[in-house]
Amino acid sequence: MPAVAMEQIVSLSKRRGFFFPGSEIYGGLQGTYDYGPLGVELKNNIINDWWRTNVYERDDMEGLDAAILMNRLVWKYSGHEETFNDPLVDCRSCKSRWRADHIDGVCPNCGSRDLTEPRPFNMMFSTQVGPVADSGALAYLRPETAQGIFVNFANVLATTSRKLPFGIAQVGKAFRNEINPRNFLFRVREFEQMEIEYFVMPGSDEAWHQQWLEARLAWWAGIGVPRERITIYDVPGDELAHYSKRTYDLMYDYPNIGVQEIEGIANRTDYDLGSHSKDQASLNLTARVKLNEDSTARLQYYDPESRRHVVPYVIEPSAGVGRCALAVLCEAYAEELTKAPPPEKLQSVADGLTAFLKSVSRSDKLRPEHRDAILARGEAIAGALTERLPELEPLLALPGADAIELSKKLRGQAQPVLDEHYRTVLRLRPRLAPVKVAVFPLKRNHEQIVATARQIRRHLQGELGLRTVYDDTGAIGKLYRRQDEIGTPFCITVDFDTLGEGKDAAFAGTVTVRDRDSMAQDRVPIAELEAYLREKLR
């Protein structure tokens, strides 16, 4: 059961240190999030997996890391200065928004003349290069990393002797002054992109578009977002970006915000290489490009077979790291039963839920759609209360639920049962887990147990390079729960048997390795830990 509400992920993130709202102590800065101790590990793991899959495991890819600041002309010829920059007005009567240059002081929707002043709206963040802020110093923070690849096309070609088809991969920050950043990590103003520009012979672009679609779906499945959880949106012509001939959007069904894009796979044709080239008239471009009088290069490729110069077509799979991390977390999230609660406790929650739902159905304070949503979810939970008890909290967070007095009582009844009989677990793929192994002493004030545990921890993180934590600040059950919550796949416990002081002397020199998902335990000799973990963490 993946997350049923975004609040579950938001709350876990804050509580355990995945993501924090940016600049929080000064009241925040809309559209920014900071990656905490666990978030940065998850993010790095995602990026590394993407890089390994797309660069190391293929033989047709190169990497690149271009500057965020680029010559302003890049954005002139890429089309961003034009398409990311509009004067907008809002209609105060019907709340619609229009491009000021498209209407004549009258709202086309309702005919009202009550419009706001035109405001220039630029999706690109501007800045100055150099200390003098005159117009010649204007620069932008890149709104996509792709342009860094296009302007380096000739450099990469010259230095690697690549033949078509080949691709260039890049991971880096991009910045967009979104109208309305919202939905946690989903729409932010500063985000990290994982982008590939894959250059192919014109005419082979459609086949390669399909191949990349399949390759990308396979990657998502590999990080725990299976094919059946993704829908493919074949973007209709009138919604395509200015550079695209065809785009597949991969869509994930996030809790609360619904089906949303997690990756775009665009056929950018010869638009970008053509746009950034000089002598465009001689290049047989198929894309309509702005006349370029500034570029010093022809971004083309000499095809030895046809003995002709061609401008390659480009297939662009482009995904955001934050959105990816969010989808991975939602998919991995589970709250599940660990030991059956006593029937009488469950019954009192069931009664509380029944009373709450009855109160909801009678209430005249609720908007009908809110009432119906609460009732539908509530009845589904009531139908399988033992398994779905963890969904009570999200139910009570639905709009309108807090207007019902009984919601507080119900929460109070459910909370202790949840605390004691359920666990939160992130079923992350081990290679994405922020922490790979946790090491515990069974008894924290026993000198030798502690020393052994610390030593194992040091070894795993130092020599094996596995992110490992040591924790002795609670009873063993609590320590396991803490690690479950952040997705640590393995917990190692050092006990009296390890020291040869237990009941069975044969256990000397061994530790308990406990599996996150099954909660099963293995007794493993310390000397074999490395092989054991390497096998399981693959």
Next chain:
RNA sequence: GCGGGCGUAGCUCAGCUGGUAGAGCGUCUGCCUUCCAAGCAGAUGGUCGCGCGUUCGAAUCGCGUCGCCCGCUCCA
């Protein structure tokens, strides 16, 4: 950016019609031969988002601002 709702300890919330804040959980420390959050004892933690105003006095009223949520918009 527009409209609606909201903003009290790390989390979930209480604090009614104004008199300078509480609970549960969490976190931390000590004790316990303690393997799945259940013992005992103690501790930390909030200038009630921020600012201005009304008032003898504001978490509680008004205005502004920042942030969050829902809708319009957006599209990695």
